[in-house]
Amino acid sequence: MEEKYEKLEKVGEGTYGKVYKAREKGSGKLVALKKTRLEMDEEGVPPTALREVSLLQLLSQSLYIVRLLSVEHVDKIPKAHKASGNPNPQTKPVLYLVFEYLDTDLKKFIDSHRKGPNPRPLPHSLVQSFLFQLCKGVAHCHSHGVLHRDLKPQNLLLDHHKGILKIADLGLARAFTVPLKSYTHEIVTLWYRAPEVLLGSTHYSTAVDIWSVGCIFAEMVRRQPLFPGDSEFQQLIHIFRILGTPTEHLWPGVTSLRDWHLYPTWPPQSLDSNLPSLCPLGLDLLSKMLKYNPSERISAKSALDHPYFDSLDKSQF
């Protein structure tokens, strides 16, 4: 491992380990190394890592999914043992996922447009292009029977010179099988979490990712999150205040969801008052992504054909 890659700096913490920026010595190419320590005395390779690797093997050929270059397994001898000269050191197995390196993520990118010396909106054409690529990636996952379940700006890597966006961190993703039921509840980061998940629905599907895409779309336009809740309850309140409290009429079955309670009745606000700078076509697409009833929510594939993208030069994708 040390012979093949030169670690340059720690760039973050993934779902289950540190991420390093590194250089592949042979080619000079930059890579991201995602390290997973395997607790061999307990349960071997963490299931999240396994899931991520196997789903990446399945999806990685898409331009809009971060590319997994290789998986390296090394047995590390702890430093203390090296020094002690113990002839039978306890080796610690480590798994490295080697990814292509991208210089930033959407969260940092949005932050840099909100804070710092030169705050400015993201150019409209860039929002359009990033959203299109995000929908492409999500459509690719969904067509392979994979839900991402944790889409958020931090998980969208950017090559901002080339204007490329790629989906990363498939640690929570799963290949779905029909019927879709009994998923764990604690998944998507609150801000991007779909209302059916917040309300304890056990039968959820691809629509949960589309909700997240909608929230990310709004966040690119606003440069701040649309629904910044800090608890599950607060999260629902944020959503209801803007979109109105859902009713049986709007979303049949909502009042029988596990965690449904009586909430104050807020009337829906118009989305454009929250996103004054978004064009009418953009508002139309967003409203279709933020439909309460999951079965009415637009699919990633149909989103790609929405007129909002008509002014985008699709030939580059």
Next chain:
Amino acid sequence: MAANFWTSSHYKHLLEQEDVDMVNTLDKEKGITLEDFKLIKMHMANYILKLAQQVKVRQRVVATAVTYMRRVYTRKSMAEYDPRLVAPTCLYLASKAEESTVQARLLAFYIKKLYADDKYRYEIKDILEMEMKILEALNYYLVVYHPYRSLSPLLQDAGLNDLNMTQLTWGLVNDTYKMDLILVHPPHLIALACIYIASVLRDKDTTAWFEELRVDMNVVKNISMEILDFYESNRMFTEERINVALQKLTLRP
């Protein structure tokens, strides 16, 4: 349904029968014949099922585990990868990949309970080490598609979705994992072969329905024949023959 299968790693990894039936050189040196090879794999598929029933995981996990085990032996020898360790480890790995993790210590416990024989005795540590080796042998490709998924929509379409037919075809699909079919054929064709056998057994006329499907009926019939052949020869697979085959692995060449 099957749309995603065609672009999947599973599809790209389908093998030719002769590649699946290739006995590793190291195993050949130990006197393992093709017959022994198939017998051991069948026995290990049964072992995985028995263990799975103890630890209570879904049939899908069993199917994935057996697929892993069979894939491993298209690339690795039984001499180096002891089937008695590979089988439970594949179950362990499949339980994680299918999101119903079974603890290694639970597996180790039931291994002891199922087999008093020392040759089956493996501890947690052995399972965890083998897990890593299997992952590498599989090159981290862990997503497997199974015939179960297409079974019920197909039965429904054929108007055969009563309890009796559902149970019969489901059972037939389970039995296909005693063979290498999942490595060679797309899952929906295996499902169709099981429906074909079941409809013949239950005297249901499905000729028109099969004709309307745009599938190669020759392949479906060939798979069906393989399954029937297996049932035919199954009776001769005695415990003793399996033990003789496994015994060869422990012999020094």
